[in-house]
Amino acid sequence: MDVTISQSTFERALSVAGRAVPSRATLPTLTHVLLQAEPGRLKVAGTDLNLAIITWEEALVSEPGGITVPAKPLAEFISALPDEPIHLRVHRETWTLQIVCGSYETAMKGLDPEEYPILPDLEGDGFALDPEDFRLAIDQVTFAAAADETRPILTGVLIRWEEGHGGGAGGAAALTLAAADGYRLSVKTLPVLRAPVAASEPGSTFSVIVPASTLKEVGRILKGETEPVSMMVLRGRNQVGFRLSRAAVLSQLIEGQFPDFQAIIPKRWETRVEISREALWKACKALSVFARETSNAVRLALIPGEGDQPGQVLLQSRSPEKGETRVAIDALVEGNRLEIAFNVRFLMDVLEAIEGDWVAFEMTTPQSPVKVLSVGDPSFVHVVMPMFL
Amino acid sequence: MPIRILDPGLVAQIAAGEVVERPASVVKELVENALDAGASRIEVEIEGGGRRRIRVADDGSGIPAAEVPLAFARHATSKLSSVEDLFRVTTLGFRGEALAAIAAVARVTCRTRAVGEDLGVELRIEGGRILAQRPLARPPGTEMIVEDLFFNTPARLKFLKGEGAERRQIDLWITRYALAYPHVHFVLRHNGREIFSLPAAREPRHRLAALYGAELADALLEVSEEADGVQVYGWISPPGIDRPDRQELVFFVNGRWVQDRMLPAAVLQAYHTLLPSGRYPWVFLWVKLPPERVDVNVHPAKIEVRFRDPDGLFRAVQRAVHRALRESTPVPVFQAAEIPVRATEFPARPVPMPSEDLAGEPAEERASPGLPPLRVIGQIQARYIIAEGPDGLYLLDQHAAHERVLYEALQAQRQQGPLPAQPLLQPVLIDVLPEEMSLLEENRGLLEELGFRIEPFGPRTVRLQAVPAVLSAEAILSVFQDLLLDLQESRRPVEGALEAQLIRSICKRAAVKAGQVLSVEQMQHLVRALERCAMPWACPHGRPTILRFPIGQLARQFGREE
Secondary structure: OEEEEEHHHHHHHHHHHHOOOOOOOOOOHEEEEEEEEEEEEEEEEEEOOOEEEEEEEOOEEOOEEEEEEEEHHHHHHHHHHOOOOEEEEEEEEOEEEEEEEEEEEEEEEOEEEOOOOOOOOOOOOOOOEHHHHHOOOOOOOOOOOOOOOHHHHHHHEEEEEEEEOOHHHHHHOEEEEEEEEEEEEEEEEEEEEEEHEEEEEEOOEEEEEHHHHHHHHHHOOOOOOOOHHOEEEHHHOOOOEEEEEEEEEEEOOOOOOOOOHHHHHHOOEEEEEEEEEHHHHHHHHHHHHHHHHOEEEEEEEEEEOOEEEEEEEEEEEOOOEEEEEEEEEEEEEEEOEEEEEEEHHHHHHHHHOOHHHHHHHEEEOOOOOEEEEOOOOEEEEEEEOOOOO | OOOOOOOHHHHHHHHHHHHHHHHHHHHHHHHHHHHHHHOOOOEEEHHHHHHOOEEEEOOOOOOOOHHHHHOOOOOOOOOOOOOHHHHOOOOOOOOOOOHHHHHHHHHEEEEEEOOOOOOOEEEEEEOEEEEEEEEEEEOOOEEEEEOOOOOHHHHHHHHHOOHHHHHHHHHHHHHHHHHHHHOOEEEEEOOEEEEEEEOOOOHHHHHHHHHOHHHHHHOOEEEEEEOOOOEEEEEOOOOOEOOOOOOOEEEEEOOOOOOOOOOHHHHHHHHHOHHHHEEEEEEEEEEOOHHHEEOOOOOOOOOEEEEEHHHHHHHHHHHHHHHHHHHOOOOOHOOOOOOOOOOOHOOOOOOOOOHHHHHHOOOOOOOOOOOOOEEEEEEHHHOEEEEEEOEEEEEHHHHHHHHHHHHHHHHHHHHHHHOOOEEEEEEEEEOOOOOHHHHHHHHHHHHHHHEEEEEOOOOEEEEEEEEHHHHOOOOHHHHHHHHHHHHEEEEEEEOOHHHHHHHHHHHHHOOOOOOOOOOHHHHHHHHHHOOOOOOEOOOOOEEEOEEEHHHHHHHHOOOOOO
16 A cells, blocks of 8 residues: 555544544454555545444555554544645555654554455445435434433434325425434434435335434534435345445444334423523523532423513522522413423423524423424424423 | 151251251351361361261360260250350350251261360261260361261252252351351362362461452451440452452351341441442451340351341441441552651541431531632542642542532432422333332332332333433433342331432432543532532542642642741
8 A cells, every 4th residue: 555645634534433443442453443545545444343434535546455553543643743745655564554744754563454344335325315404403313312321222313214204395205313312302304315216115114223323423524514415224234324425434223113202292282382492591501500409400480471461481490508590581372371390401402402593392281291393393393301390 | 637746756857957958057067066166177078069978077175975975965055054145155056956956867977085085986876866886096076977968858858959059058158167267277178179278377368368369368458446345357348349249248246157138238338339339349247246245046057146236236337347448548548658747647537427327317407617619620530629728739529529419409309398300201111020019119109209200010010200300311220220229228227218328329320420521610510519518528428528638738748848
């Protein structure tokens, strides 16, 4: 292998692929990154066998070939170099990577790339997704997934396809993404630019559970992406892949049955509030300081307007030591007056995930699940369980 | 069948069942007799897991020839003569049942010579009947050979476990006695192969090393405490060395190995927060108390005991273990540098043991010394917060400090009513064991007050509907497992401690963990919250939350003239 690549490009590639490299592993090659010179580009890949991130960067390739080298020391060394062309050359007899950059020169011991796990190619037909829509969808669902490894299914995001069940704007083809951690649920419909041929047959359906952590990585790489992203399920391998213009993410799927989330979404309401997202978020932020020692509880009183009096939402947090804090916000309140309590962290999470200026809450009783919507955006539904005080 | 008085042989066989349950109980009784006879060397030879042959030979005081036949009569003992004596038992055996019981269900050969007699005697007994008796020349001491155990009680034979299981049980007993009597040379052989030969050791620690390896023995912390006539000493493992079961929670009461619920509970409480859940320490503890304060006559096998003052003993053991653990905290390490400072000068600030720690009462509302306003400097090891106060440098343990903050907040909330609960969108179904089910049911009211909503859902399944709101960021199933563990631990003689225990566990789980990187804002918030606590100096388990290093101290250590 003989490659010349710019320092900043190489540094970026290493930081992207490095996110899949485990810091400790029983298999020594797993703590390495794979460098593979292909015509006109350098491929950099990392994997912990559950997640693989592959990225390609433009490079001047004089001789194809590859090597694996310890990921962390390489990334640290490269980031310390000046932004000048880096020349990489592999000595196959000793599997040594020689790195020359300006007046800097080093040699790193590596391993035969044949010993590195084989990462399947992600060529083929997939769901084409708009990168910005997809990134937003990831942000809106992954926060509701569980961090709790004892219930693995809930650490994943369900991605479901039902041919003919559009759900997207104007009934366009769409995927449904859902995540739940036991206390809350986020559901998002994501328009599909083009469905693969296999999924376009009438009645075709599938659903997979993708680790939320994988999607967060995809979301991170999607920043700045302009080309459509292709998502493909590798059925035989129980894997899912995401192909971007200069990167690919491959991940194991989580096996099991995702809870029936449709049954959890409330179908009716007794009290409905429309409120400024920003005003409510600011109030929550202020109250959270005082709610921290009392289980993060905030009480909300929802008071419908009367005559020319506008409706109001009164927020209050109470701490045995620090007393009470109150905030009142004008809002559109329909239906019955209601008092209800929430974990303020749950409220802030959903308010941060929603994009629109107005957010709606639909509730029935203080003990029942609450539906949270972004006003004017039918693609997102959130359900949160109130707290019992 | 007409009612009849049982014939004495049958009575003896039935009674034997209480003492001689399995080969290991024969070994135990014989070894105890040898120890009571003052042996300095005891050899135990086992064949066929003890079913075929058990031989226990000692160099003790022996049995006088004239008394040998009597030794095998029921309720014959040299160790007691009146009821008063029963309440002051200092020997291991005393009930006078053992030899008779063994002789009733096996073929026994006894060879013995008493110290001071010229000639020994050999006696052969089978199924309780003396077959032969003859004089014999041998050194002083006793050799007992028990063969074909349960040959005349086939029903019991049927219930014996396999050779391996019986062998393990015997090994367990011999190991325990070898620990309790380090000055006695123990030899153990199975089927002719020597398992160990432990020469007399000067102190138990050497015996521990011989049995468990020097590495473990060196790592163990010493426990030594005496108060109020109760002496607690021994060795325990430091945090970081643990095992997955309770097998090595070993207790000796007045030299006798006992299996008791309260002693392990006391120890585990002292370890609370120091061990990951589901892990247990190595504990070898000797408890010495005046014989009239313990009743060993609870069970014929004498492995259960009853204490006159269980609560007092619980506290004594817990305190002793606690102190040993606390003294192994990093403060001494800090001083280990070549600094001419005596340990006592470092203000690991004597932490007043909170009374609620043991009795479960809320902290008494007294004027606490309180903390001065502190300025957060930073975090080290993602574990400790460094802060500056007007009078020196402060070091906080972030987990312990947060536990204290949460504990006081939850206690305050509890006084106003139930703790806030966070219900689940969909209940989680969890399978439990029948005894866990009954524990959950018994305590349902209390659990609900604390935020746990758990309903039976079928005979072996519960529906978990809500958890305490402070735990909503934690793994639900682990929270539930912790709860079960606490409920099981709670079956101990200290009353009313369950709620306090559960609240402590909730705090432990909800608190910031060691290893969690905190922002400056979070650290400031934690320090402010701790400043407001009534008892900021210790976490709810009694570990220190904060250490102070006075300015003068620092100056002295840096060799500054002030």
